[in-house]
Amino acid sequence: MMSNLALKETVYSPDSQLRNPRLLVREMLADLMASRGLAWRLFVRNISAQYRQSLLGYLWAFLPPLFTMAVWVFLNEQNIINVEDPGIPDPVFVLTGTVLWQTFVDAINSPLKVVNESRGMLAKINFPREALILAGLGEVLFNFAIRVLLLVAIFTWFQIAVPATVPLVLPGVLALITLGLMFGILLTPLGVLYSDIGRGISIITGFWFFLTPVVYPMPKSGIAAEFAQLNPVTPVLITVREWLTLGRASQLTGFWIVSTVSVVFLLFGWLLYRIAMPHLIARMSA
């Protein structure tokens, strides 16, 4: 007879998992480590399935920012809207902005999307739930990587020399993704229960786009400036774009504050996601 003493014992009880925070943190870390292989599998599965049943394939990752750029450049040329000269050619400015914005929006949408797509699996199989978030994060990074090709192309076309700060762009983008992921994961528990959240996110991000200096430079005065000041995306997006194009950083303090806060809240969101999951599954149809 095999000895059962060495076996790991798992206890399920109605008590809050927060009652034993040390065990909870240990389990969270263990599951995060254990979920890497599965996350990779799910990521590869999602990506390959996504583009296999499509004629245009990876082109779909390029199209939205390209169209946004085309529209804004057109409006600008026709002087329908007046924006200040950002210091680099308009198409480059608009395209870098929309690529970064799109990545931020992808990150917000990602957690709820992967969880909703995996309802069946969640309700039937006990696997480390972190894998879904990681797989979603992988997709966000993958789509960003594809769009980088677009940036490379337009930088070459306009013969723009990248500044020395360009290595900072990747960490900067990660900060932007962290910010988006934080919003996304905090909204996921409620979003799994109520579809209002998902709908709300898409409307709000649509508005948010216009309140953020994505396709226009940082406004200097007026209500737009106040909005831009309060908007947590502003410092991060502007800083990354400046690192990429101009080689300076005019909102570095804001960047650091937002990044730190979003890391803290992302960790809290992870905790919430984890302890909410059994309750969410209990309410899911199975």
Add this chain to the structure above:
Amino acid sequence: MSNDVLIKVDNVSKKFCRTLKRSLWYGVKDVVGEVFCRAGNQDDLRTGEFWSVKDVSFELKRGECLGLIGPNGAGKSTLLKMLNGLIKPDRGEIRMRGRVGALIELGAGFNPILTGRENIYVNGSVLGLRKKEIDRKLEAIIEFAEIEDALDTPVQNYSSGMKVRLGFAIAAQMEPDVLLIDEVLAVGDAGFQMKCFNKINEISQKAAVIFVSHSMHYVGRISSDVLLMGGGLTVYSGKSVQEGISRYFENFQNKQLLISGSGKAKLEHLQLSTNGNCDADDLLEIDYGDDLQVQMQLSIDNSVKQFRVSLAFFDRTMQIVAECSSLAATGKHFSDLQDMCLLQIVIPKMLLSNGVYSVTFSVTGVDGNDWGEVLLRCQNAKQIKVMGGFPMAFAPVQLPSNWLLN
């Protein structure tokens, strides 16, 4: 918790809500409650809630297999989900030891666009197998699923049986200490069901298994213990699997007399007896090996020239287990009829195993060469309860036999 106990379930309860709006709102409250550490044993039901599982307790050791049975909505799947850690109990405590494998929904996580081969890796990872483990077991999985030809075809082109084959083949590669199985044998052809059953049997030698099924045939063969649930409660829990199964069938006892046929024959009187004792309340208790006497009075329509009568015995699962027929016994049909026929039937030596059987009889009129027309069919006309037979019987019939040891 003693050393070899792998599953210990202690007074576990779970409540659910009938209306969706309320259910979702309670979900929000539960999450908030847990964040503020207010969660804990919850004894009272909120508006619209009911106990889906209530006060269930049991223990299971390695090498034991618990048959978890009960009618639909008894709480079996909810209990299984709690054991698997998918949802939390509202009361009580569950302790599980070792690696837990679950055959709950085969092929959950399959992506229809990807090929069978790709899905083996995805599904294997979901079940907690590492890439190296899957690499090593790939051949075994393909061989078990018998889908060599379709391996590089998208899974959306698989038949439902093929998907289940592949799903089971992957899941069967887990080497769990605890295995939870929820009605997975229902799909797949007879050959594959048998193969799966043997595999589960093999795993159950080395693990603690909980087996949920509506096929009592499989439950009876594989289980060492049985837990019968009904309406969330434990109805029966113990080592006597046969007892649990027969109580399971009590849920579906259709004791109602059903009469059909052309109406050209009418039952005037029916009585079962043994050793001079008659049936009471339509139930006759009879000892194994005793004679069964049946007395039947029929009024037959004038137009009927010839007829035959047959008796059939059904067990609790409504499977026919024995029959006898006037045609088989006498070699001819009854003719020269009067308005009222009194039939006396003796069935010597009751060979059925212990249990309750329902008696159905039919009267068939014959005209010329054809098979005839059913004049009267009485389903559940009477019941007999056989007692005093071999207590460890599995089959419905115990043949008398002589044994000699040289």
